Amino acid sequence: MSTAELRSESSVLELVHAVKSFGPVIALADGNIQLRAGEIHALVGENGAGKSTLIKVLSGVYQPDSGELRLAGENVAFRTPADSKAAGISVIYQEPTLFPDLSVAENIFIGRQPRRRGRLIDRAAMRAGAAALFSTLGVPIDPDRPAEGLSIADQQIIEIAKAISLDARVLIMDEPTAALSGVEVERLFGVARSLRERGAAILFISHRFNEVFGLSDRITVMRDGAFIATHETADTTVEEIVRQMVGRD
Secondary structure, eight states: OOHHHHHHSOOSEEEEEEEEEETTEEEEEEEEEEEOTTEEEEEEOOTTSSHHHHHHHHTTSSOOSEEEEEETTEEEOOOSHHHHHHTTEEEEESSOOOOTTSBHHHHHHTTSOOBOTTSOBOHHHHHHHHHHHHHHHTOOOOTTSBSTTOOHHHHHHHHHHHHHHTTOSEEEEESTTTTOOHHHHHHHHHHHHHHHHTTOEEEEEOSOHHHHHHHOSEEEEEETTEEEEEEEGGGOOHHHHHHHHHTOO
């Protein structure tokens, strides 16, 4: 199935008119986003626009006070982050938290290590599985090396490999390039594009317009906790996006 065909299908994950308040503070006044298979969807807005709250609703950290969350067209309720992960949604943060004393492979398969007879961990199978994931992503990382000392960029790739191993359908990349060099950003973008071609839905959050316009297929703008608009990236401009973000020229 081609990327164009994948994009023509119904959404994988959709949030509709979501509201989330904390006492008198309305953090999300009207959260709307639609993520499609085989698409990189950028989410932009100034600090305080509601992006983080929207992400936490999608990932099960927060439960909306009202509105609908739909997975493959069906209404769902994520009570915990574990519910969201079980539904195939993974969040890649700008600074992942791996276990430094464990190997790369152990971090990927922690809590679900392959077993041999006698319930012993099958370390060879775990290494082979990790190597296959990195081969798919086109990134040479040694599965046996300790996680301690890895760059932020490599840690993010390991989190992406873990998400793929969990059959994630949606990857949320929250400001992933903030601590990366130019070369590391290009490598991450190559991985994101390969995931898009495999049919994943990717939500990409960034303040850098060159990245948003260079990577995304569509852009959703938020302001003051509310949805403003969604554009096809090819049909809009930086000036228009900025105008909608701040509410003025």
